[in-house]
Amino acid sequence: MPDLSCLSPAELEGQLHQVQKHYDHYVAMGLDLNMARGKPCPDQLDLSREMLNLPLGELLGSEEFSYDWANYGMGLGLPEARRLMASILDADPKTTLVGGCASLNLMYDTLAYCWMFGTQGHKPWCQLDTVKWICLTPGYDRHFAMLEAFGIQMISVPLLADGPDMDAVENLVSEDVSIKGIWCVPYYSNPSGTCYSLDAAQRLATMPCAAEDFRIFWDNAYAVHHLYAEDEVTPCPNILDLCEKAGNPNRAYVFSSTSKISFAQAGISALATSKDNFDEITKHQAVQTIGFDKINQLRHVLFFKNKEGIDRHMRRHAEILRPKFELVIQKLEAGLSDQSTYGPLGSWTRPSGGYFIHFESLPGCAQRIVELAKQAGVVLTQAGATHPYGRDPRDSAIRIAPSYPSCADLEQAMDVFICCVRYASLEQEYLRRKVAKDTQA
């Protein structure tokens, strides 16, 4: 396959000059576009508008609804809300609790409980000299930030096309007792869109772990976030069932939320786990808080009714998101995949769900691309954010979040992005040759 090294010096300088002119033109436009975070767009929020118009006051004290949902009590959530969230996760409502608006908060608190108090009789993690964690890369920056805050050592393991590099994971956890957990986004993974195979999930559930209190933090954030209807038939592996069957019933905590179903930062979250873990967590939680907002839970129950209601709603989200994802892919293919004079300047995922497209530039270019884009008014997720400590050893990973901008803005943002990728790639080749020449001289 051809690459930039095939360009003659004159060709390279010519191309670089041309792309610089192109780039300067974008800078002069003073754009203000954002593809940084997986943020729903206004059209998506409109889908749940009627949830906010439900006159819940009319139900207060009615025969069917009483006053209980607007008063203290039911700390684990409204039974109907627990059923609804359990249905998304294919979990047992009896061991599913409903939390506040952020599942991240449930993850943090679950980790903090292990840290401060230990789990299932094991030593609190804060009392150990070293705690390590497996971080699949590319992965979710907020997961990594949490571990960094706790001083937990992060070990990078590649996320492959159908899940974690399980050979690597198995080797690590079988030997190192200080490895206490792994982050997994098993379905339409952030940022690659990867869906774990049943085989990968099975190996996670069954693998021997040196640490008896090894935990899988299964962040099923995109459980129902299909872009294509036909994908709904391939559900996420049920890690709780697999762990139970493997004789490791307490190995997994499962999380989800409606942040990208109803309203970002105003949805409801859920945690599902084994009976023993559930009892342990709810015991801690009963000390930590009075409970979570059941009025908002009722709002969700009345609006969505059941899993079918959520699936219907998600198809409307998909109608908004699909064209954006397709636009990004199309732009990348047209702009970067097969230049006439040199090979592709990167690779990218083609997810069928979730919120992100993962782009890999030529090694050493990602930071420069993000910096160039920023100067041209297009904000991307920070380069390296997809890796522990914000350090991508290849400096090539860039997360693209197409949900928030309008299609028109997205088109423009992608044109800028592609220009920046070309610029950074050509510039790097140019500088590489210059250094080589200077060294020779």
Added chain:
Amino acid sequence: MPDLSCLSPAELEGQLHQVQKHYDHYVAMGLDLNMARGKPCPDQLDLSREMLNLPLGELLGSEEFSYDWANYGMGLGLPEARRLMASILDADPKTTLVGGCASLNLMYDTLAYCWMFGTQGHKPWCQLDTVKWICLTPGYDRHFAMLEAFGIQMISVPLLADGPDMDAVENLVSEDVSIKGIWCVPYYSNPSGTCYSLDAAQRLATMPCAAEDFRIFWDNAYAVHHLYAEDEVTPCPNILDLCEKAGNPNRAYVFSSTSKISFAQAGISALATSKDNFDEITKHQAVQTIGFDKINQLRHVLFFKNKEGIDRHMRRHAEILRPKFELVIQKLEAGLSDQSTYGPLGSWTRPSGGYFIHFESLPGCAQRIVELAKQAGVVLTQAGATHPYGRDPRDSAIRIAPSYPSCADLEQAMDVFICCVRYASLEQEYLRRKVAKDTQA
């Protein structure tokens, strides 16, 4: 003053027999009444009914309101909500954040941050051999439960009529470096209804502490919960200002919520503190969560508008609660204060705000009273709950929560309660004499 020892043996047996008959009559009624928790009654919830009918969907995307309140962002809360909550606490909105529905959750998290990470450069409390805490008694059981969960040693100090026994507090904190904090409910304290004097607050702010990272957890849960309009003019001492002026700016964390203003478990909470503490806490919080429900914050802002709106609303709460408090006091006075043949069988507070009346039985009777009441269908807060580890050394403290039952139910519940107090008191005197006699024989 006369007491039970003045009764002749025949009088005592006669009275005991009579009260037993009376009690049996209540048991036979199969009552189901609850004075256990500070839970708003349906009439109180009705006051905020219209908040739930606000058609917020109509505002989504409008020129004035945009979409931002229904999407990610503003992790510290809607600016308008921060202003509203700061106005309740007489704090600076810039160092006030708005949390989820439970201020208890903010307290726990603030304690957990100190525990796991330390505060202002000091050692994490989890790394210390011993951490101790001053617990004013009678106090709030959930505060104590939190300390117990962390394994923090609780030191009881009496709460006097105008605040903590400051001589005792000053002595303790000046000498013991392992004492890291104190719980305070400074206004209409749970359960005694005590309001701290300015002098007590000033001493808390200025007292020399052996632990540089000593912290006041100032749970101002009842900041606007007056029963009598004239009390609104005597506000709670501003502990943040006092600490600042005393040169101990980081000493206090202030908490509150609208749990007993709007909806229990579905209101909004707030934390106010110094600039340095605020920066530290919000740094941790940005890792712990995405943020809290701004839609519910907007609902509160639109419904209450400002401090005046809240005060107006609280006067309506007072109209519902005042008769209940007065009924309890009146029943206690009529039933227990001055029997014809023996002196008072307990003492009680006469709070002018908050949610509780604190009752002190004759020593050694509280557990028996609560047990008797339960058997007669009246649930009270567990005896001892007002003390660390649930252990009241005098076995005399009982918290009465008059808010939830209707006046008719409350009247009946108080009749039962008074009967149980008489029963337990006479029974104890009877048993005491019997033991004395048996020992003599």
